Amino acid sequence: MTGIQSCGPWRDTDGEYLDVEAAISFTQAFQDQHGGGDCGLHWAATSGWCLYTADKEDRYLSGVRWPGAGLLPEPRLVTAFVDAFRLDPAMSGSSEQPSYRQDGQDIPILLDRLAPYLPAQPYLFEEPQVRFADLHRRAYENRVRRALVSGACDPLTHLHLRQGELTALLHLLEYTESTNPSTLNRLLAADLSARAGQPPQAAETHKQALQEANHRRQTP
Structure with a gap:
């Protein structure tokens, strides 16, 4: 949607x-x-x-x-x-x-x-389109968090990206961060940037987004 x-x-x-x-x-x-x-x-x-x-x-x-x-x-x-x-x-x-x-x-x-x-409780936004945009954002943030948390024990993938493709992906994450600021977006972009050109072990070193997702899962 x-x-x-x-x-x-x-x-x-x-x-x-x-x-x-x-x-x-x-x-x-x-x-x-x-x-x-x-x-x-x-x-x-x-x-x-x-x-x-x-x-x-x-x-x-x-x-x-x-x-x-x-x-x-x-x-x-x-x-x-x-x-x-x-x-x-x-x-x-x-x-x-x-x-x-x-x-x-x-x-x-x-x-x-x-x-x-209608919402059971008074909602911060009255316009349906604005309510949808807020729910839409939160739904995708939850998907990102769940994906990162599930990846704690996932095997490493062997996906080869051209430098331009990685740069484009980072630009998209930056755009997402600029329109809907999110700590997970920022940390994920930082993790991917730090791993570029590094050996597979770098995935264990640069995993701030995964740690943040775990923290959010454990926070009531």
Whole structure:
């Protein structure tokens, strides 16, 4: 996932009434696996979730699949639907759009049904996009920490990098550090820089990021 969007009831330029909508966008790698054009999850307050794909050249929708699991299915069902789509798009869900409610009708009831998906506790950020960015950052930081901790007893790999590739990787880590400051990012970049051109034993000498990850795991 790379972002989320949402909007309340609105009217288009022709005055036609349009209902509540939301969307989840995916990485370019996900899009490339399914034609290279725009691809993501869309939620319509009349029909629930669907996964759409667009043609790479003209950007027109080339396929829409609906899970048919109701207006507000459990998140695990939506996740299972996306997994099924990645395995076999043509056999996941249905191409027929379901209808669970009318445009613009019973908005208070709809809001009541959406209420359980709001944060249980007051959140630092009110905007959904900002909340997502914060959760997105923390999710990847946790992945980095778990990967480093699991590597404490991992065997050394034999990955040969060109100097330019290593430099590019360090630049990416530096960019990540500049946009989302993280001690793990900084220490990992320092470790890799220090090991460049050194014998395999350097991995045991330069492992500050691993030690920091272990410390975070043990800290309540």
